[in-house]
Structures are given as structure tokens and as C-alpha cells.
Amino acid sequence: MASSTSEAIRNGVAKAARLHEQLGSQTDMVAQLGSIDVFDTISQLDITLLLRPLNGLLGAYLREPAPGILITTQRPLSIQRFTAAHELGHFYLEHKPSLDDEQVLRRSPFQNRGLPDLQELEANTFAAAFLMPRWLVMQHCRQRGWTAVDLQDPDKVYQLALRLGTSYAATCYTLQRYNVIDPSVAKELLAAEVRTRKQRLLGDFVPENYFGDTWLLTEADQGTSISGSRNDLFVIRLKEHSSGGYVWNLDQLVESGFLIVQDTREALDEQGVGNPVFRNITAHLEDSNYGRVDLTEQRPWQPQxxxxxxxxxxxxxxxELEGLSRADKKKALLAA
Ligand SMILES: [Zn+2]
Known part of the structure; x- marks a missing residue:
């Protein structure tokens, strides 16, 4: 057990890195870029995990009779994931049992302020370093061609958070910890509202509510894995060379279960005829929760x-819904 703030932070980061090494996470992400599947890790380590409506608690770590984790069903996926990573930290760092509420989990994972003890700080640091290892943050930025300057923009940080499967605030704290942004930029980013990011992206499309996340998908998402929630919205922004006869074929999007609620074309900055346009498609999932989307920009007469x-x-x-996690259900199905 750590005896100082700096030791707790060092331990949390080091143990998260060790677990990733053990799991071979970096190799998996080279094959397909996405977010760290913490529920799958917990399942692989054979730790019992249950999801329940927990009054006033986000999660808990128990040791008797066997290691077990409880996670609330009353929060969005990013909070469930951070809580699960925090409880996994308690297990992996061989901590005492713990009942965790907002007080513990809403702070910066790299500061001791307001935390009851060093064990909680260590578990929080573990959670952030496990879900957002530096190499994964860098890989997502490389995929999108983003540099440190881009990460001063709240719209881009929000999109990064979605790809990491973490909350916007936890992502800001972590970027500051990695010295990608300085403390004053982090403060400005933390003051920016997530709802505004969604509204800016959706333009004149007004959803029933803003509970779900809003993803901006572009050709930079080619080959990645998108992990989100049922009520998420998608703005797919694609360059279309219509003057050359090319159009994006959206049939496959509909076949994959998406409902297109808006489809517009917007001229690129340049003047003149013959320039490409941006095709902006707003969609959400209607059927089936899993699948694959394969969109192509093609000439209708030369689809091949x-x-x-x-x-x-x-x-x-x-x-995650009440009961077993999706990862545990999958494991049970495979074993049957
Ligand atoms: Zn805790």
C-alpha cells in the first residue's frame, strides 16, 4: 500500500501498464483500434461482477467469500466503465473492500484533493491509466492526424473521449497528466459543456433529448471499432466527388440497422464547379446492437x-444492464 500521494499515483500507473502487458492489449489495438474492454478484462480474470441499481453508490469491491465487483446500472456507459476499472484496480492492487460513491470517482484521478485515502487515489489512477494508456491516446490521435494543438479544442477532445470510452472530464484530466495540454487549457476544456458539443455537431437537427452521445464519423474512422450506447447519434461526414459522378452509397448503412434522419450536402470552402462537397448524414441505430458498416463512394455504373x-x-x-455484464454473458454462451 502506498504511503504518499506520489507513490499511489506511480503504483496505479505501473500496475495498469503491467496488466496491459499481461493482456497483450497493445497488439490487439494494432489489429483493430477501439476502446479498452474493461468488462471483458474482469471476466477474463474470473472476478464475479454484477450490475445492480445501487442507491447512492457507483460501485463496490468485495473480497469475501471471493473477489467480487458491483456496478450501478443507473449511470451512462462511460461512468460504468470508469467505475469498473476503479474496482478492478482495488482487486489488482490487493486493496481492502471498498464502497465507492460520486465523491470518490468524480475527482481528477491524479490528485489527492477530497479523496478519503490513498487506496482510493491509487485505484482512480489505475482506472485512468488502464482505460487511457498513453499509447492508446496517441494511437487514436495518429489515426485522426491530430496534434497537441487539436486537443485544445473541446469538440475534438469530446470525440477522443468517445473513442476511449471515457467521460469528457476524465479525458481532460488525463491529457493534462500526460502533458499534452497545460493546466490552464485543461481548466478551459473542463468548463466547456458536453451538451454544446452535441448541439454544434447536430446543427439544425434537434433530438428528443441529449442523453445519448453524438459521434462524428469520418473516413479517419476507417477500420476502427465503435463501442457506444443504444441512444447514441451519429453524424457521418464524408467528402463526396459528385462532379466526377461519385456518390456515397448509404444502402448498407440502412441494412446494418441505422435510420437516417438527415442527409445534406455542403460545399467545401473552395469556390467553383467541380469541387467535392461534404455529405453530412445524421443517423441512429434502430435495429440490432452489433454489426458492421461498409460504405463506399462509387459511380453508380461502376460499383466495383x-x-x-x-x-x-x-x-x-x-x-450495461442489470445482471451479468455483456462480456460474462458472451463467455457463458461460448462455454455452453
Ligand atoms: Zn474505491
């Missing part, structure tokens, strides 16, 4: 020769 494509796998079955 696409100019560009956007393919991604999706799992939008979050948040």
Missing part, C-alpha cells in the same frame, strides 16, 4: 471500383 470507403464495426449495446 469505389473511390473511397468507410468501414467500421459497431457495438452499441451499452450501457
Amino acid at each position: 471500383e469505389p473511390l473511397s470507403k468507410l468501414s467500421f464495426d459497431f457495438d452499441l449495446s451499452g450501457p
Whole structure:
């Protein structure tokens, strides 16, 4: 057990890195970029995990009779995931049992302020370092061609948070910890509202509510894995070379279970005829929670020769529901 703040932070980061090594996470992400599946890790380590409506608690870690984790069903997926990683930290760091409420989990995972003890700080640091290892943050930024300057923009940080499967605030704290942004930028980012990010992206489309997340998908998402929730919205923004006769074929999006609620074209900055346009498609999932999208930009008369494509796998079955986690259910099915 750590005896100082700095030791707790060091331990949390080091143990998260060790677990990733043990799991071979980095190799998996090279094969397909996405978020760390913490529920799958807990399942692999044979720790009993149950989801329940927990009054006033986000999660708990128990040791008797066997290691067990409880996670609330009353929060969005990103909070469930952070709580699960925190409880996994208690297990992996061989901590005492713990009941965890908002007080413990809403703070910066890299500061001791307001935390009851060093064990909680250590588990929080573990959670952040496990869900957002530096190499994964960098891999997502490389995929999108983003540099440190881009990460001063709250819209981009929000999109990064969605791909990491973490909350916007936890992502800001972690970028500051990695010295990608300085404390004053982190403060400004933390003051920015997530709802505004969603509204800016959706433009004049007004959803029933803003509970779900809003993803911006572009050709930079090619080959990735998207993991979100049933009520998430998607803005798919694609460059279309219509003057050359090319159009994006959206049939496959509909076949994958998405409902298109808006489809517009917008001129790019340049003037003149013959320039590409942006195709902006707003959609949400209607049927099935899992699947794959394969969109191609093609000439209708030459469909076999696409100019560009956007393919991604999706799992939008979050948040985790009462009972076993999705990972444990999958494991039980495979064993049957
Ligand atoms: Zn705790």
C-alpha cells in the first residue's frame, strides 16, 4: 500500500501498464483500434461482477467469500466503465473492500484533493491509466492526424473521449497528466459543456433529448471499432466527388440497422464547379446492437471500383444492464 500521494499515483500507473502487458492489449489495438474492454478484462480474470441499481453508490469491491465487483446500472456507459476499472484496480492492487460513491470517482484521478485515502487515489489512477494508456491516446490521435494543438479544442477532445470510452472530464484530466495540454487549457476544456458539443455537431437537427452521445464519423474512422450506447447519434461526414459522378452509397448503412434522419450536402470552402462537397448524414441505430458498416463512394455504373470507403464495426449495446455484464454473458454462451 502506498504511503504518499506520489507513490499511489506511480503504483496505479505501473500496475495498469503491467496488466496491459499481461493482456497483450497493445497488439490487439494494432489489429483493430477501439476502446479498452474493461468488462471483458474482469471476466477474463474470473472476478464475479454484477450490475445492480445501487442507491447512492457507483460501485463496490468485495473480497469475501471471493473477489467480487458491483456496478450501478443507473449511470451512462462511460461512468460504468470508469467505475469498473476503479474496482478492478482495488482487486489488482490487493486493496481492502471498498464502497465507492460520486465523491470518490468524480475527482481528477491524479490528485489527492477530497479523496478519503490513498487506496482510493491509487485505484482512480489505475482506472485512468488502464482505460487511457498513453499509447492508446496517441494511437487514436495518429489515426485522426491530430496534434497537441487539436486537443485544445473541446469538440475534438469530446470525440477522443468517445473513442476511449471515457467521460469528457476524465479525458481532460488525463491529457493534462500526460502533458499534452497545460493546466490552464485543461481548466478551459473542463468548463466547456458536453451538451454544446452535441448541439454544434447536430446543427439544425434537434433530438428528443441529449442523453445519448453524438459521434462524428469520418473516413479517419476507417477500420476502427465503435463501442457506444443504444441512444447514441451519429453524424457521418464524408467528402463526396459528385462532379466526377461519385456518390456515397448509404444502402448498407440502412441494412446494418441505422435510420437516417438527415442527409445534406455542403460545399467545401473552395469556390467553383467541380469541387467535392461534404455529405453530412445524421443517423441512429434502430435495429440490432452489433454489426458492421461498409460504405463506399462509387459511380453508380461502376460499383466495383469505389473511390473511397468507410468501414467500421459497431457495438452499441451499452450501457450495461442489470445482471451479468455483456462480456460474462458472451463467455457463458461460448462455454455452453
Ligand atoms: Zn474505491
